[in-house]
Structures are given as structure tokens and as C-alpha cells.
Amino acid sequence: MSKGNGTSPSKRPSVTLHDVAEAAGVHPSTVSRALDPASSRPVREATRVMIEETARKLGYRPHLLARGLKGGRSGAVGVVVADIGNVFFAPIIRGIALSLEDSSMMPTVAETQDDSARLKVVVDHLMSRQVDALVVLAARHGDREFLESVAEEVPVVLADRPLKGTTLPRAGQDNRAGGRLIAEHLLALGHRDIAQLAGSFDVGTLAERAEGFSETLRDAGIEELPIATHAETLTPAEGTRVMHELLSRARVPTAVFAHNDLLAVGAIAALRARGIRVPEDISIVGYDDMPLAGYLSPPLTTVAFQGLEIGRLAGDMVQAQLRGEATEDVVLPPRLMVRGTTRRLPV
Numbered sequence: 001m002s003k004g005n006g007t008s009p010s011k012r013p014s015v016t017l018h019d020v021a022e023a024a025g026v027h028p029s030t031v032s033r034a035l036d037p038a039s040s041r042p043v044r045e046a047t048r049v050m051i052e053e054t055a056r057k058l059g060y061r062p063h064l065l066a067r068g069l070k071g072g073r074s075g076a077v078g079v080v081v082a083d084i085g086n087v088f089f090a091p092i093i094r095g096i097a098l099s100l101e102d103s104s105m106m107p108t109v110a111e112t113q114d115d116s117a118r119l120k121v122v123v124d125h126l127m128s129r130q131v132d133a134l135v136v137l138a139a140r141h142g143d144r145e146f147l148e149s150v151a152e153e154v155p156v157v158l159a160d161r162p163l164k165g166t167t168l169p170r171a172g173q174d175n176r177a178g179g180r181l182i183a184e185h186l187l188a189l190g191h192r193d194i195a196q197l198a199g200s201f202d203v204g205t206l207a208e209r210a211e212g213f214s215e216t217l218r219d220a221g222i223e224e225l226p227i228a229t230h231a232e233t234l235t236p237a238e239g240t241r242v243m244h245e246l247l248s249r250a251r252v253p254t255a256v257f258a259h260n261d262l263l264a265v266g267a268i269a270a271l272r273a274r275g276i277r278v279p280e281d282i283s284i285v286g287y288d289d290m291p292l293a294g295y296l297s298p299p300l301t302t303v304a305f306q307g308l309e310i311g312r313l314a315g316d317m318v319q320a321q322l323r324g325e326a327t328e329d330v331v332l333p334p335r336l337m338v339r340g341t342t343r344r345l346p347v
Contacts, residue, residue, distance in 0.1 A: 015060040024054040031055075077318055078126035079107040082114040082138035086234070088260070088288055088307070089137060092159055095311020096135055103319055105132070112138040114203075114233070119143055123150055133318045135159050141202040155321035159314040160307075162204035169327040171313035175205050178303045178334035179212025182257050182285050185301075185336055187220055190345035191255035191283065195225040197242050197267055199234050199259040206259050209287060213257055225253050231263055239266020240273075247274065254282060254345055261286035261293050261302055268296075268341070283342040298340030306332050 017035075021028040026047065034043045034051040043051075079096055081089045097107050110126060112118040119138055123146075126134065133155040136147060144163045147156055151168055158170035186194055196213060199206040217224050227246050231238035239258060243266065246253070258264035264286030268278050278284050278298065286293065286302040293300040309332065317327045 015055075015058045017060070020051065020055045020058055020060050023058060024051050026051065073132050073322075074130045075105050076108050076129065076131045077105055077315075078123070078129075078131040078134045079109045080119065080122055080126070080134060080136045080138050081109060081111055083234075084109065084111040086262075087290055088305070091307030092137060092311040092314070095308040095313075096159070096315040097311075098308075099312045099315025099319070105319075107135075114138060114140075116140050116143055120146060123147075127153065132322060133157070135314045135318060137161065139163050139204070140200075141204065141207075155318055157314050157317045157321070157327075159310055160205060162208065164204065169317050169321075170329045170331075171310045171317060172205070172330075173305060173310065173332050173334055175208035175334070176212035176215075178287060178336075179209040179214075179257075180216045181303060181334060181336040182287075183213045183216035183220075185338065185342065186255045186257070186283065186285065187217070187222070189255070189283065189342060190347070191253075192222055193225060193251065193253045194222065194255045194257070195227055195246055195253040197231065197239060197246065197256055197258040197263050198227070199231045199263065201230070209259055225249070225251055231259070234260045234262055236262050236266035236269065239263035240270040241266075243267040243270035247271075247276075252282075255285070255342070256282060257285050257287075259287055261288045261290040261300060264300055264302070264341075265296070279341050279343040283345075285342060289337055294337070294339060296341075301339045301342040302337050304335045304337050 017031050018028050021031045024031065030043060031051055034048040035055060077100055079093060093107065093109060100107060108126065108131060110122045112122055123134065134150065135157050137159045139147060139158055139161045141164065144166050147168060148166060150156055156168050158168050160172050162170055162172060194217060196210060198210055201207040201210065214224060229242055229245055231242050239262060256267060258267050264284050268284055271278055271282060276282055286300050289302045289304040293302050313330050320327050
């Protein structure tokens with residue numbers, strides 16, 4: 001038990017702005033200006049550096065919320081993701097955080113479980129916390145009207161998933177081009193019996209990938225093999241389920257495009273369970289180039305997704321909008337990563 005004045009060693013008194021001013025030998029208002037990026041310019045460089053060093057030594061932490069409220073800002077940006085357990089979202093979130101930290105802003109991450117009803121609940125909760133803006137990674141086609149109404153109150157930026165017909169700014173990838181790259185790759189390898197292992201088409205990225213893929217096959221005079229069901233979630237279990245359904249049909253494909261890498265992993269598991277070899281018997285292509293895609297056996301052919309860069313762009317868009325600047329969509333080109341799960345069809 002501690003003795004003395006009764007103050008617990010783990011509960012040290014907070015260092016105040018006045019403590020920093022006294023130690024630095026300057027007025028508290030000078031400390032306030034020096035430690036606020038928005039108002040530090042009038043303070044001489046040598047004075048600002050000395051104050052920052054003094055604050056660091058004393059362990060002073062600025063009251064960011066109070067500073068934000070003074071300027072009408074909380075310093076928090078809501079980041080709404082579909083599935084926080086999906087590794088796909090991690091680099092995007094990191095990119096957002098890296099962009100925001102230059103402005104002393106922090107992301108507040110919330111999950112919708114890829115459900116539009118939960119999206120509304122999550123966004124309303126974030127708005128009640130007075131976030132300055134939203135970055136949405138979980139939009140589905142039916143969410144456009146709701147998100148546009150939110151954008152009348154705070155800036156809203158879409159990351160990754162597009163919404164048809166909206167004016168909300170987006171940072172993402174050209175998914176149609178990605179679908180075309182995959183179709184062109186499989187056609188160049190001689191495949192003609194080709195199928196998609198598709199996710200839900202009310203997710204804009206998946207719909208665009210499917211459109212680019214199907215258009216390229218049609219232009220080449222190839223009719224892709226139909227499939228009776230779509231994956232309900234973008235998980236290996238659903239990849240396995242839908243692949244088994246596809247294999248039960250009379251005409252089995254020689255090549256399959258899975259809408260993301262997790263579906264592709266599940267599809268490969270289903271093939272192995274039936275003694276079907278990849279790529280000797282069936283070629284498989286995924287999408288997103290998840291961190292372990294190149295280390296699978298065989299390594300997965302897939303389309304790289306620049307998640308970190310897209311996150312940075314989304315964070316930059318948020319800050320530009322908060323400054324009152326106009327923003328335009330930024331759509332990055334895809335890149336096909338040809339690895340071991342595809343091969344030329346034997347003649």
C-alpha cells in the first residue's frame with residue numbers, strides 16, 4: 001500500500017499547458033499556439049522547437065478534443081468496414097490512419113458485418129460521437145440514398161466499393177479492368193470452358209469484376225458456364241460450397257475465376273477433396289492478392305489490390321473535403337499476378 005500524500009503511483013497528475021509554459025519560460029498562450037499545427041506559424045521556429053522539446057520531456061499530451069471543439073472539430077474520422085476479421089480491409093485501414101496522422105486525426109473503426117441495416121446503426125452511432133467525416137468500405141447498392149443523406153452533414157468518402165449513380169467521391173480500383181485481365185489470361189492459355197465463382201452482385205466491386213470478365217468472354221465468342229448459386233459470404237467455406245455445386249453439373253470447367261482469394265482457397269479445397277488437381281485439371285484465379293496468396297501450394301494466380309494506397313487516397317480525400325476543397329474519384333489500375341494455379345490447356 002502506498003504511503004505519503006495518498007496519490008497512487010499509477011495515477012500521476014496530468015501535466016498541464018501551464019506546467020509546460022512555466023518550464024519553458026513563456027506565456028501559456030505561446031505554448032498553445034506552438035503546439036497547435038493550425039496556429040504555430042506566428043511562433044518563432046526556435047521557440048516552437050524548444051516548447052515541443054519541453055512538452056515531450058514533461059510528458060504533456062494536448063487535449064485534442066478540446067482543441068477540436070474550439071475549431072468545431074472532434075479530430076475523429078469514422079471508418080466503416082464490412083468485416084473487421086477479413087484481412088483484405090487491414091491495409092486500407094492502415095493507409096487511412098497513415099494519411100490522417102499528419103493532421104493529428106484518428107480513425108474510429110466500426111463493422112457492419114456486411115449488412116445494410118447494421119450500416120445505418122453504425123453510422124448513426126458514429127455521428128452521435130461527432131466524427132468529422134466518414135470513410136465507408138462497406139457500401140452496398142441499396143445504401144446510396146442513406147449515405148448521400150449523411151453526406152449533407154459530414155464529408156463521406158467511399159473506399160474500394162463503388163455505388164452506381166452517386167456523386168460521393170471514391171478511392172478504389174478499376175475492377176472491370178481486373179475482370180478483363182483475368183478473362184484475357186485464361187483465354188490466352190487456351191481455356192474455353194470457363195466459369196465464375198461469384199459473390200453478391202449488390203457489392204459494386206464484385207459486380208464490376210463480373211461485368212469485365214463476362215464482357216471479355218462474350219467479345220471472344222465464348223459462352224461462360226452458368227452456375228446456379230452465388231457465394232453468400234466471401235469466405236473459404238462458401239468457396240468450397242459453390243465449387244462443389246459447380247462440379248456437380250454435367251459440364252465441368254477447365255478454368256474458374258473466384259471473385260476473391262478466400263473463395264479461391266475454398267474452391268481449391270473442394271477440388272482436392274475430389275482428387276482434382278490445380279492447375280493440371282482445373283485452373284483457378286482469385287482476386288485481391290491477400291498476404292498469403294503467393295505462399296499457398298501452388299501459389300495463387302490473382303489480381304493485386306493496392307489497399308494501402310487506396311486507404312491513403314481516401315484519407316487525403318477526407319482532409320481535402322474538410323478544408324472545403326473539391327475532390328474527384330481516384331481509380332487505380334489493376335495488375336495480374338500470374339502464379340501457379342493457372343496453366344496452358346493441353347492441346
